[in-house]
Amino acid sequence: MSLVTAQNIVRVYGHGSSQFQALRGVSLDIQKGESVAIVGKSGSGKSTLMHILALLDHPTSGTITLNDQPVQSIKTKALNQIRNQMFGFVFQQFFLNARDSVLENVMLPLRIGGITGSKRRYLAEAAIEAVGLSNKKNNHAQDLSGGQKQRVCIARALVNNPEIIFADEPTGNLDSTTGAKIENILFDLQQKQDITLIMVTHDQDLAAKCQRQIQIKDGQIVSEKGAH
Ligand SMILES: Nc1ncnc2c1ncn2[C@@H]1O[C@H](COP(=O)(O)OP(=O)(O)OP(=O)(O)O)[C@@H](O)[C@H]1O
Secondary structure: OEEEEEEEEEEEEOOHHHOEEEEEEEEEEEEOOOEEEEEOOOOOOHHHHHHHHOOOOOOOEEEEEEOOEEHHHOOHHHHHHHHHHHEEEEEOOOOOOOOOEHHHHHHHHHHHOOOOHHHHHHHHHHHHHHOOOHHHOOOEHHHOOHHHHHHHHHHHHHOOOOOEEEEEOOOOOOOHHHHHHHHHHHHHHHHHHOOEEEEEOOOHHHHHOOOEEEEEEOOEEEEEEOOO
């Protein structure tokens, strides 16, 4: 079943003479439970595409559908809800609240989603456990190593039991040993919990571990490997 489809996506930044076409007609179809790497050189349009697939940005033209529903027809409030309930985000720069504890950081999406009390705590503790950080749950995020911070991000991405995890260079800031651990956690989740994994990466080895590799060049898909 198609989970996300993109049809002829164009994204133009800027106006007039400074206009730039970052995506020039991208179409793709992602099935539930797949792992997909979006690869390409710096400036090729990878992050732009991922932000559009993650409903964080709108295409200038073209259509995104989610579970066969065109996204344009969904109102902003419902869209925010979908993002909160269906998606998890793992980005390179962490975006953690440094002075809050690990537990507080992981509970945040649940707080936004209106889940309260002991249920919120229970779900957050389970996600922290899944990434092997239970012994740090009361530490401030700022007092963790890079790999631990990234694991907090994964726990936060997981806590809502998402259908899709979007990861932008998830191991980009990490040494190779720590990066490998993070990779294992992500692929484990994808396989055991049937989560769809969509990641942007420069790392060829990481991309090769995904079932599909979509290569972007100058805003267009130039090759697709492993497509269903
Ligand atoms: N807000 C913006 N305004 C204008 N141009 C932009 C904006 N964001 C991105 N671009 C341009 O669009 C192109 C694609 O950018 P994008 O961030 O998608 O590339 P990328 O493949 O993710 O690159 P990197 O690997 O370096 O992160 C680049 O040429 C970039 O300069």
